[in-house]
Amino acid sequence: TQLLEQSPQFLSIQEGENLTVYCNSSSVFSSLQWYRQEPGEGPVLLVTVVTGGEVKKLKRLTFQFGDARKDSSLHITAAQPGDTGLYLCADPANFGNEKLTFGTGTRLTIIP
Amino acid sequence: DVKVTQSSRYLVKRTGEKVFLECVQDMDHENMFWYRQDPGLGLRLIYFSYDVKMKEKGDIPEGYSVSREKKERFSLILESASTNQTSMYLCASKVPGGGNSPLHFGNGTRLTVT
Numbered sequence: 001t002q003l004l005e006q007s008p009q010f011l012s013i014q015e016g017e018n019l020t021v022y023c024n025s026s027s028v029f030s031s032l033q034w035y036r037q038e039p040g041e042g043p044v045l046l047v048t049v050v051t052g053g054e055v056k057k058l059k060r061l062t063f064q065f066g067d068a069r070k071d072s073s074l075h076i077t078a079a080q081p082g083d084t085g086l087y088l089c090a091d092p093a094n095f096g097n098e099k100l101t102f103g104t105g106t107r108l109t110i111i112p
Numbered sequence: 113d114v115k116v117t118q119s120s121r122y123l124v125k126r127t128g129e130k131v132f133l134e135c136v137q138d139m140d141h142e143n144m145f146w147y148r149q150d151p152g153l154g155l156r157l158i159y160f161s162y163d164v165k166m167k168e169k170g171d172i173p174e175g176y177s178v179s180r181e182k183k184e185r186f187s188l189i190l191e192s193a194s195t196n197q198t199s200m201y202l203c204a205s206k207v208p209g210g211g212n213s214p215l216h217f218g219n220g221t222r223l224t225v226t
Contacts, residue, residue, distance in 0.1 A: 009152075031212055042116070042202055042217025043155075050212070088155070092212055102147075104154040 004103035012109040016078050021106040023072045023089030032072050037086040079110045118203050118218035125225050131190040133221050135203030142208045144186035149200040161186055193225045
């Protein structure tokens with residue numbers, strides 16, 4: 001069974017600071033999804049990365065997929081209180097297998 | 113927008129009770145999923161279904177069953193609730209055909225078994 005490890009588990013920073021969270025796998029990802037779960041809600045997809053070395057930007061969020069497709073990072077610039085939430089990475093299984101494997105998550109708190 | 117609706121936000125049940133958690137999606141998705149979410153353990157797949165009356169076990173099916181009589185509705189059943197089933201339960205749906213399409217989640221049901 002593939003293991004997805006996310007770090008740090010908890011992160012609390014001041015508004016305006018930058019931060020990076022990580023997702024690492026014990027095996028090669030087919031592709032990778034990042035979700036954000038705000039308090040009291042279900043996770044919502046932020047991005048899917050597919051190609052090794054790929055970089056995607058979503059406003060102040062930058063997602064990077066490792067060259068070897070075994071790791072990914074999420075960098076947030078000038079964090080805002082609205083960024084508070086649980087960030088989850090997920091590895092869609094091989095084509096035809098509908099299971100998703102989720103990491104344990106990084107719980108991010110932005111202090112105003 | 114896709115809407116996945118879970119019938120209860122909070123439930124409190126007693127040990128040994130039969131518990132039904134209901135989930136309805138409005139986007140005609142073939143695939144539906146039940147996860148439980150626990151601190152430090154992330155989301156763990158209980159069961160999923162890729163069509164009406166079809167079901168597959170996920171990572172932690174023990175103590176649970178499911179029902180999919182209609183395409184839009186996927187029910188999770190705890191036959192005899194136990195305290196170790198106290199958790200947040202999340203339902204999700206997606207289109208079939210590979211893993212890159214997103215999961216659409218409901219807002220969860222927080223179940224407490226006393």
